[in-house]
Amino acid sequence: MSIKKSKELIFELSQAGRRAVDLPACDVPEATLESLIPARFLRKKPPSLPEVSQPDLMRHYTALSQRNFGVDSGFYPLGSCTMKYNPKVNEDAGRYPGFSLIHPLQPEATVQGALELLYNMEQYLAEISGMDAVTMQPVAGAHGELTGLKLIRAYHRQRGEQRTKVIVPDSAHGTNPATATVCGLETVEIKSHPDGSINLEALQAAVGPDTAALMLTNPSTLGLFESNIREIARIVHEAGGLLYYDGANANAIMGITRPGDMGFDVVHFNLHKTFSTPHGGGGPGSGPIGVKQELVPFLPVPVIVKDGGAYHLEQDRPLSIGKVHAFYGNFGVIVRAYAYIRAMGPDGLKQASEDAVLNANYCLSQLKDDFYAPFNRFCMHECIVTSKQQKQYGVRTLDIAKRLLDYGYHPPTIYFPLIVEEAMMIEPTETESKETLDAFIAAMRSIAEEAKTDAALITAAPQTTVVGRLDEALAARKPVVRWKE
Amino acid sequence: MNIPQELKYSKDHEWVRIDGNRVTVGITDYAQAQLGDVVFVELPEPGTEVSTGAGFSVVESVKAVSDIYAPVSGTVLEVNEALADAPEIVNQSPYEDGWIVVIELADEAELDELLDSEAYEELLAEGGQ
Secondary structure, three states: OOOOOOOOOHHHHOOOOOOOOOOOOOOOOOOOHHHHOOHHHOOOOOOOOOOOOHHHHHHHHHHHHHOOOOOOOOOOOEOOOOOOOOOHHHHHHHOOHHHHOOOOOOOHHHOHHHHHHHHHHHHHHHHHHOOOEEEOOOOOHHHHHHHHHHHHHHHHHHOOOOOOEEEEEOOOOOHHHHHHHHOOOEEEEEOEOOOOOEOHHHHHHHOOOOEEEEEEOOOOOOOOOOOOHHHHHHHHHHOOOEEEEOHHHHHHOOOOOOHHHHOOOEEEOOHHHHOOOOOHHHOOOOOOEEEOHHHHHHOOOOEEEEEOOEEEEEOOOOOOOOOOOOOOOOHHHHHHHHHHHHHHHHHHHHHHHHHHHHHHHHHHHHHOOOOEOOOOOOOOOOEEEEOHHHHHHOOOHHHHHHHHHHOOOOOOEEOOOOOOOOEEEEOOOOOOOHHHHHHHHHHHHHHHHHHHHOHHHHHOOOOOOOOOOOOHHHHHHOOOOOOOO | OOOOOOOEEOOOOEEEEEEOOEEEEEEOHHHHHHHOOEEEEEOOOOOOEEOOOOEEEEEEEOOOEEEEEOOOOEEEEEEOOHHHHOOOHHHHOOOOOOOOEEEEEOOHHHHHHOEOHHHHHHHHHOOOO
């Protein structure tokens, strides 16, 4: 292999008989596989595993790792995903032996520090969200949604009510209707106002005795704050439904406003977005949920309780929906988020949200002349522009996203929200400097100029990446997910 | 944009071909162009009851996943099995080979609620939905 990175799969590097390790000679009597395992469990021919030397192995995977792109490599303005930088001190905390070398089945008395951390984290998230109690068990945003809707369903059933409909706006994250369906509930979609806000008349018409919940994110997926939220909460509550807060956009509101104060009954947080734990392929995630008092009896078990100075895992909760994950959630992720909250403090978290909003508004203000801005007003932590002005040159949003790769940037979220044609949703986060934002803005402007003068450069992009434009339709229609000789 | 005169249309961009009390349903040329390359069509089982305005099928493209809403109420008689292996037919031939289901009408009067080709063309001119 050479500096020119290879494109071969590890299987294609295989040479019969080559090994990456030399095992010492066997110093015990040898036994054959056949003498140890019944023949019916043995495969008829050996698995076709790659046979490579150790240097080839290392170079192959090192080359692959260098092709990865993450927040440690560059700017990653993926809207609604909050790809903020993950401070490395979080990793130090996560690796403390007292956190990393314990076992979930150890006696409580030997893991009091870990239980205290979980207990404190619940208190912090309850304070930040304005809720009464928190469970750390769910391990992703969508998992938090599922847990939240299960709580809501259990709450209605306990009251003897059959409520089966979940209302979501047409700007919602796709996980919201998906969660309702998985939970055995039916989704009712309501159309948004042209300005992106909830249509109160449509909501009033949609609620009724069968309404289980409204699922909403605020700020919305358009990056706009829903200023009618108190009125929305009143309409849903008067119909007997509950309000679920999708916390994907919580990075805009920390220390400024709280879902609990807006009238929400359940909220999930994405620790891997808002609280700076690794995100994407590197995860894993964590999606704790907070609830108001009326839902506390239904929370997953075990619940961590403080008894004097000791922490205890309480299992005896007759109305609990049960467990939603093994043990207590993704503990290592929670430790990292805890370190972040402790390092930032209340003022730091507020500053983070303010800077996130400032950075998004700066991007919008600098891009709105070269790209069409459907909501050209003060935005929250993310902004939307589209390729409407580039359409005349035959350049679409997908092309611009691909061209950004040539400039060394991860593209923004594209074609979402669905209600905006050819959307690009840019979320810079608070951890980027003005210099980084300016360089990205310059790249976007340069692409806008290229659209006028050399559109083919954009529609044929990317040119500088390891592989060029992929046939996404073919990949989705006829996926090849297995290597075959 | 191709909008055949002999078909009826819904505001949600489905087309309807009427044959007695049976109707064939698909998505319009405009809808397929907006969706982009279709990669999957989820088909209902024959015999499924559908009601006007409710989703009965799902079309997935590289850009989005969209519900297909029933333009009329009735019972699904046939589904286009060819779409399971070749969803791209919806892009290539939205009004012919890319049909999605045949529905037996529950109430013929519902057909009067649908748009003719001129009204559908006006709807698109006003900016789609």
